[in-house]
Amino acid sequence: MRRITWIIVLSLMLGPLQANAEPSPETEEIRNFLTELYRARSEFLIRDVPIDSFYFDKVPTSQQALVLQKKRKAYFQAWADKRDIRFHAAEGTLKISRIKPAGSLVKVSLVHRLKVTYSYAQGSEAPAAFGLGTRHVLTLKRENGQLRVLKEWYLDPLEIDSDDVSLHRSSFLWNPKPGTESLKLDPVPKSPRKKRYNRQKAVAYADKYAGSAWGAGNDNRYNPKYRDYTGIGGDCTNFASQVIGDPDEGGGLPMTHAWRYSSGNGSRAWVSTDAFKSFLLYSGYGKVVGSGTFDQIVRGPSAPGIWSKVQPGDLIAYMYKNDVDHFAVIVGKDERGLPLINCHTTDRYHVPFDLGWENYTQYVLIHIVD
Numbered sequence: 001m002r003r004i005t006w007i008i009v010l011s012l013m014l015g016p017l018q019a020n021a022e023p024s025p026e027t028e029e030i031r032n033f034l035t036e037l038y039r040a041r042s043e044f045l046i047r048d049v050p051i052d053s054f055y056f057d058k059v060p061t062s063q064q065a066l067v068l069q070k071k072r073k074a075y076f077q078a079w080a081d082k083r084d085i086r087f088h089a090a091e092g093t094l095k096i097s098r099i100k101p102a103g104s105l106v107k108v109s110l111v112h113r114l115k116v117t118y119s120y121a122q123g124s125e126a127p128a129a130f131g132l133g134t135r136h137v138l139t140l141k142r143e144n145g146q147l148r149v150l151k152e153w154y155l156d157p158l159e160i161d162s163d164d165v166s167l168h169r170s171s172f173l174w175n176p177k178p179g180t181e182s183l184k185l186d187p188v189p190k191s192p193r194k195k196r197y198n199r200q201k202a203v204a205y206a207d208k209y210a211g212s213a214w215g216a217g218n219d220n221r222y223n224p225k226y227r228d229y230t231g232i233g234g235d236c237t238n239f240a241s242q243v244i245g246d247p248d249e250g251g252g253l254p255m256t257h258a259w260r261y262s263s264g265n266g267s268r269a270w271v272s273t274d275a276f277k278s279f280l281l282y283s284g285y286g287k288v289v290g291s292g293t294f295d296q297i298v299r300g301p302s303a304p305g306i307w308s309k310v311q312p313g314d315l316i317a318y319m320y321k322n323d324v325d326h327f328a329v330i331v332g333k334d335e336r337g338l339p340l341i342n343c344h345t346t347d348r349y350h351v352p353f354d355l356g357w358e359n360y361t362q363y364v365l366i367h368i369v370d
Contacts, residue, residue, distance in 0.1 A: 027099050030106055030140065033147045038092050038112055041069055045076050046087035046116075054149055056141070061151035072156065079355060080118075088117040088127050095212075095220070105150070106140040115214040125335045130355075132157055133212025133220070133347035157346035157356040197244065197285075197370050199313025202251030206243045206329040211347035222344070223249075227264055229271055230345055239344035240315055240327040241270045244285075244368055251313060251368070253285055273324035277317050277364070286315065286366040294354050297363055298338065307337050310365055316341060316353055319362035328353065 043049050051069060056062035080087060091114070098109040112134050119127040134154050141150040209223045210216035222228055222235070226242055229235045241261065244251040255261065259269040259279045269279040280286035290297050290306030297306055310330060316339065318326040328341035331350060339353040346356075353363070 026101060030099050030101070030108070030147065031096060033140070034094060034096065034108065034110065034138075037149070038094055042090040042092040042114055044069060045073055046090045056143070056148050056150065059150065062149055065149050065152045068152075068156070083352065083354075084121050085118050085352075086121050088119065090114060090116050093214070104142045106142070106147070108136075108138045108140060110136050110138075111212045111220070112136060113212055113214040113220065120335060123335055128334065128350075129215070130340070130351040131210075131214030131216065131349035132351065133210075133214065133216070133349075135212065155346050157348065197251045197253055197313070197368050199251060199311060199368065199370070201249060202243050202313040202329070202368075203331050205246060205250040206239075206331050206342040207349070208249070209239070209242070210342045210349045211344055213342075213347040213349035213351075215349035216342075216347070226261060227266070229266075234326075235344040236327045237273050237276045238266055238271045240329055241266060241276065243329045244313075244315075245270075253368075256283065259283070273317070273327060276327065277324050277366070280315075280366055280368075284369060286368050288364055289367045290365040291319075291362060293360060293362060294357075295359075297365070306365065307333075309367055310339060311367070314368055315366045317364040317366060318357060319364055324364075325361075 037054050040049060040051050040054065044051050052066065055066040076087075079085075093113045095111040095113070096108065097111070098107065100107040114132045114134075115129055116132070117127050117129045119125070134156060136152060136154040138152045139150045140147050207215070208217035209221075211222055212220050222239075223242060223246075225246075226238060229238050241259070242250055245253045245255055245259070245261070247255075258267060259276070260267050261270055269275040281288065289309040290302070292300065297303060310333075312330055312332050314330045316328045316330060317324045318328070326343070328343040328348070330339045330353070331342050332340045334340060334352065340350045341353045342349055342351075348355075354361075
C-alpha cells in the first residue's frame with residue numbers, strides 16, 4: 001500500500017539518529033531555518049499565522065507540502081469543534097539527525113515532537129496536554145540567498161479530509177497472510193494466587209516507551225529489547241503486545257506459543273493486528289466491552305455502561321471494513337471520561353483516542369482481564 005511504502009522509504013532515508021559533526025555557519029543557518037519553520041507550523045495548527053513564505057510559489061512539490069499543512073490545520077480545527085475543545089498552545093522541538101548540503105539543495109532528516117495544550121470549552125479542569133511525534137525527510141533549496149522547502153515526506157497522524165473530520169485510513173500495520181498457528185487451542189498460563197496483569201506497570205511502560213512523541217520517557221526512544229517494525233509495516237501492535245506482556249517493566253501477561261517475542265522477533269499474534277485481536281479474545285486475556293463508531297460509543301444509549309468498564313491499561317482496536325487497522329493503549333481518561341491513548345508508528349502520548357480517525361472508524365474497546 002502507498003502508506004506502507006512511505007514507511008519503508010522514511011525508515012531507509014532517516015536511518016539511525018546520529019549526531020552531526022561540529023556545526024558550521026551554514027548548518028547553523030539551516031538549523032535556524034528549520035527551527036523557525038516548525039515553530040510557525042506548530043502555531044499555524046491552532047491560530048492564523050503566515051507560513052507561505054517558507055515555500056516556493058510555483059513549484060508543485062513545494063506547494064504540495066504547503067497544502068498538506070493547510071489540510072492538517074482544517075482537520076485539527078474541525079476535530080476540535082466536533083469535540084468542544086479549544087487549544088491554548090502548540091509548541092514543538094526538533095531532533096535533527098542529518099543535514100547534508102549539496103550545492104543549492106539541502107537534505108534533512110529530523111524528528112518533530114509536538115506538545116498541544118487544550119481544554120474543553122465548557123470544562124472545569126485545568127488545561128491538559130498531549131504529544132505527537134513525527135519523522136520527516138525534507139529537501140530544502142536555496143534561491144536568491146533564501147532557504148525554502150522544496151519537498152517533504154513524513155508519516156502524518158493528521159493527513160486528513162476535514163469535511164469528514166477524518167484521517168486517511170492508516171495503513172500502518174503489518175498484516176501478513178494467515179499462518180498455521182492455532183489461536184483457539186493455545187494454552188494460557190494462569191496463576192491462582194495473584195492477578196496475571198499489572199495494569200499500573202503496563203501504563204508506566206506505555207508512557208516510558210511512547211517513542212518520539214512529546215511527553216514520552218526513555219529519551220524518546222523505543223525499548224531496545226524489541227525489534228522496531230516501523231520500516232516493515234508498522235509498530236503499533238508490537239508496542240501493544242510489549243505493554244501488556246513485557247515481563248520486567250510491562251503488564252506481565254505470560255507469553256504463549258502463539259503470542260510471544262523471542263530470538264529478536266514477534267510471533268504473528270504478537271505483531272499482526274487481526275491475529276493479536278483474535279488471540280486476546282480466544283485466550284481469555286481480553287474481552288470486548290464496547291464497539292462502534294464515535295457517535296455510537298460516546299453518544300449512544302449504551303455509552304455510560306461502556307466507559308465504566310474501560311480502565312487504563314486496556315486496548316483499543318481501530319477497525320476499517322472489518323479489518324483491524326491499528327492498536328492503541330489506553331493510558332488515562334479526560335475530564336469527560338473518554339480515553340487518552342499512547343501508540344507507535346505515528347507516536348502519540350496521552351492523545352484523545354479519536355484524533356486522526358474517520359467518522360466511520362469502528363472502535364473496539366478491549367478490557368484486559370486482570
